[in-house]
Amino acid sequence: MFNEVDKSYPIELVAEFLGINSRTLYYYEKFNLVCPLRRGRKRYYSKEDINWLEYVRELMYEQGMNLRSIIILIKRRDAVILDRCPEDVVLCYKNYLARK
Amino acid sequence: MFNEVDKSYPIELVAEFLGINSRTLYYYEKFNLVCPLRRGRKRYYSKEDINWLEYVRELMYEQGMNLRSIIILIKRRDAVILDRCPEDVVLCYKNYLARK
DNA sequence: TTACAATTTACTTTTAAGTGAAAATTATTT
């Protein structure tokens, strides 16, 4: 579905892929959990953004962490987050941190 | 109130000091967040236990972390927890980890 | 044997997480 050639995906597609409401993606953005590229005012999510979001969901629903905790760990550039993270997600995470 | 000479305090006193219900302390214990000394079947909390509990409360109510996240960090012996922790609390935390 | 602490069960409260709908904004088409 998300091949390597295409570099970005609109919010509705991403929401559908993740099985969540697009409003939830706006919600996460408010918390600075993800920061999709903007062309005009439209959002485009990279493949790494999507992997990152999948990882965040895992932290929430498999580990039981709450958003606030995840954000605290992001801000502290914490090893916990990076530890069991797939390589490309780490990459995305680092890009994400670099941007702020 | 909790001077250095006395080494341990019963649950009701601790609850009152922390401004919480004693049931909440049992609740935290269920999550292995604290592990008071048992003499007979009665619980005795050390000064360090109390400091530790205060720190846990700060993480919850000032930082907005949830119990599950705190527990995850404890299990991973995470730097986040220890970072901004007063020295004696770190000590208590390490004793706590040593016990399990 | 009684008084107090621990335990259990099930309940209440609180709040985070998520969402629906309408309004606003920007882009697109004719």
Next chain:
DNA sequence: AAATAATTTTCACTTAAAAGTAAATTGTAA
């Protein structure tokens, strides 16, 4: 330019789960 379409934003609401607690029961030390 007006109409239409698409996306974002806002506001208020719902839902679900975590956190906390009450009450009844059990256990046990003194």
